[in-house]
Amino acid sequence: MSGVGPVEPGEGTRAQDASPPPRPRREALARPYGRRRGAVLATLLAAAVLAGGGHLYATRPRPAPPPAPLHPTQVTVIHYLKPQATGRGTASRSFVFDVEMIVESDLPVTVTRISQPYAGLSVISSPRTPFRTKAGSPRKITITMQVAECGKVPRNVGLPFLDVTLRNTRAIQTHSFILGPRYAQDLSRALEVACSNDFR
Template sequence: MSGIGPVEGPGGRTPSVNTPLLPGRWSHRWEVRRAALSARGRWAVKVATAALAAVAVVGLGHALRTPEPVPDPGPWPAQVTYIAYESGRPQPQPAAGSGVFGFVVSVRDGSPVTILGVTPSFEGLGAEIGPSTPLTVKQGTTRHITIKMIVHKCSGLPLDVDLPVLDVTLRNTRAIQNQSFIFGGGYPRDLSAFLHRICRPTSTSSPSAP
């Protein structure tokens, strides 16, 4: 039998031309889902890009931020402490085997400086400072001190001193320093006279048995 007409389905029903078949429905759903996934992906990319941009801005802000100023610790104690010998100032009568020498200490700048100890550079010679340590000298002030030299052993002591050295331990709010002070002028002469008086030029024994 030949002819042109609509194709009848089961039961004699004629399918509508606008009704999609089953494979077409799955294809349509997949396109909708893919579009939704594409939109989510674009949104995720936008969020990630915005987050990276925010991190970059914060990092740039930290990099361009002016660093906070570091507090000035002040000068080193040895830079502002001055010690000079007072040759013309009368000193107390020393005990046997010792000699007393006068000095003046001043601090020119910074925080107060504390003298923690004084040590002669010669082996066999000891020193005691007065007033006793620790002795603090404030900025812009001057202190008169005495250093009592004590001969423990004459052997090896240079009786004729050229440029004697005193090792002084200083402390302020910045640091503790050991500073060597070299004295000229009348101190080498007076120290040499003291050593000659105690030890005598030919002595090689202790002060108690010259």
């Protein structure tokens, strides 16, 4: 052999490679781990979205509750209309008059009692108590005051009033309704007629 160069293996011989066997490619190893990592990340993302949504739902502003209904005395108005005719067919010791009641709310109001402050007078209403008044509909009520004892009624009535007990879904209340000067004059006149002998 002559010349300079690499030694070539002879027949039937094999050159030995000193380099280590080739490693598997990174991509081949990364595939199974990549799939797991993607599944874990997707699960974590879904959990984060659910937790965030749950937190937003739990801390959302609550709608305001509906307002409580007003007390019955705040929504009820009573007006004096007129005295009933007096004369032969009426009792001399009674005073009959009409009032109009209006309920200014969406809820009906029940009248459970009508009275007045004078011990010598009794009161009867038509319709009889208790009765219900519809919201927004005027209701005419006829009231009869009967003189039971003249010594216990005033000679000149200043500001007479009716005590009316009202009930709705919110409360039950008694309110004194002042019916105005016309009512005071008519009541004073009726008491004068009923008790004229006792007032002298």
